[in-house]
């Protein structure tokens with residue numbers, strides 16, 4: 001049975017697309033057949049981060065409207081085996097998405113794939129709602145600041161009440177927290193909420209903490225999911241996250257402020 | 271169907287007694303327009319508190335000079351309130367109210383005093399606890415409503431969500447987030463942190479209370495009397511507390 005996982009948040013710019021790309025790529029690297037779907041109609045970010053923007057012929061909307069088959073629209077990743085992307089349309093407007101059509105496409109993909117990752121647009125409007133409606137699991141991406149946490153809380157409420165599983169009284173969507181753009185030094189200075197603060201407010205399982213890292217921007221500029229940048233902290237944090245998701249017990253790294261190294265202490269660096 | 275057949279079948283109704291404390295709107299002025307404006311402002315602070323709440327209009331000191339009651343009823347309903355009865359009304363106003371479908375309650379200056387002193391008795395919460403609940407007063411109305419079971423919520427109540435236990439108690443075994451609202455006609459019990467709003471006695475029952483194991487509320491209310499978070503209840507922040515109504519005042523008391 002395919003698992004449908006929505007990457008959601010409420011707030012924009014928190015790292016949903018970055019996480020969708022990294023997480024989906026990570027699952028594929030582990031041998032799981034995975035498809036990434038961009039629900040952010042009109043913005044089209046996922047294909048840029050995955051570096052396949054020049055290979056988009058048909059998109060998600062074309063498939064929903066019956067103008068192309070799923071097979072025609074799926075873009076196969078060139079680097080990683082088992083990884084496919086279904087791009088969003090840049091030209092259509094959001095109303096081209098509809099619940100029935102999304103359901104039909106997901107059902108078709110479920111026959112072929114193990115994991116279907118839905119990259120949600122920001123907000124709690126139609127697009128975000130459609131991205132989460134059919135989900136089995138949700139990754140709520142949150143930044144360590146009050147407004148982001150509040151939005152995530154709201155999204156968790158919607159996940160628990162306005163989705164297919166909720167409406168049909170099935171087992172609730174499994175919710176996990178991804179704390180992204182985390183900066184231990186700023187937390188230590190009291191400028192950001194800590195992992196504990198956020199967990200206490202949201203009270204859901206913590207899947208991973210992704211540090212704020214320049215590598216994310218570098219990776220997206222070169223059209224590569226950051227998880228492929230193995231030497232970067234963000235890349236390593238996403239690898240840990242994927243392992244944890246697949247059931248390996250990995251401790252959380254990158255949550256404590258860096259201790260000044262021996263040399264910088266010696267020479268009073270920084 | 272013949273009369274004999276229906277005799278053998280289930281009776282078409284059951285009469286049940288149920289005591290319910292009602293919210294009384296005591297009039298101090300017959301300037302309906304001003305009254306509506308002030309009520310509206312009051313409701314805007316806590317819109318869920320009085321919505322649809324059964325209301326008794328007490329004509330009080332304006333009984334003699336009030337023009338009638340039809341216009342007032344319209345204005346109250348416009349605000350989403352549900353007036354169901356009048357008391358202390360002039361005879362012609364009472365007649366008009368009856369024609370408009372309202373009940374007319376007996377004059378009950380005496381029982382009002384009783385109830386006021388009854389409320390005073392709650393002052394010592396510990397004392398009130400050991401007593402059976404106050405005997406129903408004369409002014410109370412019996413309503414044939416089915417008894418409802420308490421509602422139990424095991425998952426967090428999130429920002430933007432609202433839970434309403436109609437006719438009974440509400441038990442929440444998880445966190446109530448900032449921006450969330452939990453409401454009950456009876457007591458509200460919260461065993462997680464209360465970071466949002468809690469409203470007990472939403473249908474007007476002033477004996478309802480709020481119990482929470484970690485108080486951090488944005489707003490609490492009992493029977494329409496509400497309090498936002500401010501300095502006066504700061505000392506209870508992050509502690510276990512119960513909140514009860516003492517007259518017009520919400521009183522806080524440490525639990526355990």
Ligand SMILES: Nc1ncnc2c1ncn2[C@@H]1O[C@H](COP(=O)(O)OP(=O)(O)O)[C@@H](O)[C@H]1O
Nearest residue numbers: 012013014015016017018181211212213216217
């Ligand atoms: N861990 C991180 N460290 C630094 N920058 C990040 C990180 N995660 C995301 N970003 C940056 O934040 C911006 C928004 O990220 P994106 O994944 O597009 O968010 P969303 O999809 O939630 O709108 C992008 O510029 C991205 O490069």
Ligand SMILES: [Mg+2]
Nearest residue numbers: 016017040045
């Ligand atoms: Mg995005």
